Amino acid sequence: MFPVFSLFRKKTTPVDGTFSMLATDMHSHLVPGIDDGAKDLQNSLDLIKRLSQLGFKRIITTPHVRPEYFPNTRETILSGFETLKAALSANRSEIELGVAAEYFVDFEFMEYLEKEKLLTFSGGKVLIETSTIAAPPNFQDIIFQLRLSGYQPVLAHPERYLHMDLKTFQKLKELGCQFQVNLMSLAGHYGSKVKKHADLLIQNQLVDYFGTDCHNTQHTQVLAEIANDAKLVRKILDCQPQNSDLGLT
């Protein structure tokens, strides 16, 4: 007989322990030895294997570009990427790997933008980040200028910027900035305030993409826990993220 209590049971989301519903990750640090992500080629290959086991079919990896800490250039990034791609194909990996960058936006970024051609993905998208302490006073002008220059800015982990409130997020959206929330923020990996800020973005339907921001093996373990958490998976699906539409170039 059909048990009565099952009629009142809460609808649960089936989980398979993966992020296959996202298909594409567009934020990670997997080029070996050029930022605070993968330490060497073996570490890169191991992290990519783990991300692939987590259901990602396509990965656009995004090394830091931040002059005083990670003075990467197009050349350092592209040459490291080529080495990694060659190793992947020697290992017969089926993952589709692309590369862009995560640009740190400070007051001087406007000058950088005038001089440099930025590394993009999926038709001109540029991943940017800023300080968790304060955004530069010209941050909105920079977003505007990026758009004028033909780029589509995607702000990495807006939830980590506790100095930004809902009004600021909405203003950035109006200026044409897209938002990528870190999956690990949903589980409180960066603290409860960041988790709450992620919920604010979610509740206001401001999330365009989720990203792993994977730097190391510990991150892949946190990600695996999230992929197995039905409540968090439901939360991700409810945002209708556009990850699967993203192309490598």
Ligand SMILES: [Fe+2]
């Ligand atoms: Fe990052």
